[in-house]
Amino acid sequence: MPQSLKECFPMIQSRGEILKQMNKQKNLKATFESWKPEEQKEFLDICTGVRGVKMLYDAFFKEVMNPEYAPHRLNSFLSVILKDSVHVMSVLPNESTRLTDESSLLIMDIVVEFESGGIANVEVQKIGYLFPGQRSACYSADLLLRQYKRLRDEKKKGFSYRDIQTVYTIVLFEHSPKEFQVYPGVYRHCFEQKSDTGIEFKMPQKFIYIPLDIFRKKQQNEDGKIHNRLEAWLTFFCRDEPEMILRLIEQYPEFKALYEDVYELCRNVEGVMEIFSKELLEMDRNTVKLMIDEMQEEIQRKEQAIQEKDRALKQQEKELTLAKRQNESFEQRIAELEKKLLEK
Incomplete structure (x- = not known):
């Protein structure tokens, strides 16, 4: 059994061969240098069979x-x-x-x-x-x-x-x-x-x-x-x-x-660099989109919780108003009875 990807797939290029191709073309070199160090390493690791x-x-x-x-x-x-x-x-x-x-x-x-x-x-x-x-x-x-x-x-x-x-x-x-x-x-x-x-x-x-x-x-x-x-x-x-x-x-x-x-x-180093650049861009867009979706879901949950609290407060207000009216009616009835007793 082969011990490495290079052993199994002889067409895999070395790090030196890939860098040499990039250095020959200014646009490829500029693209590569625009990436973060970890992105550069990932690209070279993929192309050379390290991963x-x-x-x-x-x-x-x-x-x-x-x-x-x-x-x-x-x-x-x-x-x-x-x-x-x-x-x-x-x-x-x-x-x-x-x-x-x-x-x-x-x-x-x-x-x-x-x-x-x-x-x-x-x-x-x-x-x-x-x-x-x-x-x-x-x-x-x-x-x-x-x-x-x-x-x-x-x-x-x-x-x-x-x-x-x-x-x-x-x-x-x-x-x-x-x-x-x-x-x-x-x-x-x-x-x-x-x-x-x-x-x-x-x-x-x-x-x-x-x-x-x-x-x-x-x-x-x-x-x-x-x-x-x-x-x-x-x-x-x-x-x-x-x-x-x-x-x-x-x-x-x-x-x-x-x-x-x-x-x-x-x-095809140029072609793979184009693929890799596109993937990096899409990953950024995907992350932003996912964050927006999650934020919208969180906002909806909070709005729903606020609506439920509003309904509960309105119900409590209604019950308090009813209790107040009942209390006022009760006090009025007591006053009427006291008046009748005094008249007697």
């Missing part, structure tokens, strides 16, 4: 998982996610009405159609947004409506609701929302509609969520064990330690080709 490539970087992810020239990879991944053998027949245009500010948090967002007619929306979020259930339901409904309109137009009078196939919404979180943190040992959550009486309908919407941060913690607690093919894929996506990459390749050799594609990409 693994982060597969959740946008360009790297799309390079290895592009369904147009490597459909078998997406087939394999989706088959283990859905626990069913699927084959991607085509990539559909992504016409989602997704909000503009959400696009920056998405590493990948594609819609594919299976041979069976089913559809899957696959996305990877860098930072999970608030209200994941409501958001997923909206985009799933949008996709289901697109399928309905397309089938109705194609089949015309021959259309039947029987033609509607399952629409899957598959979301991977690099940093999952707080709802998932309540289940620290669970890294696959599947949702589907069911009756509370036992009656069975074919409801075409299904949702699968994969919190990669929770998987990572679980795997670290188990000394890096890879138990099955699903865990192999998740290891590929979220682990960049050289020892974990080498362990994955030893246990599942087919992943070596995926890493080779990325390390060939890394030979």
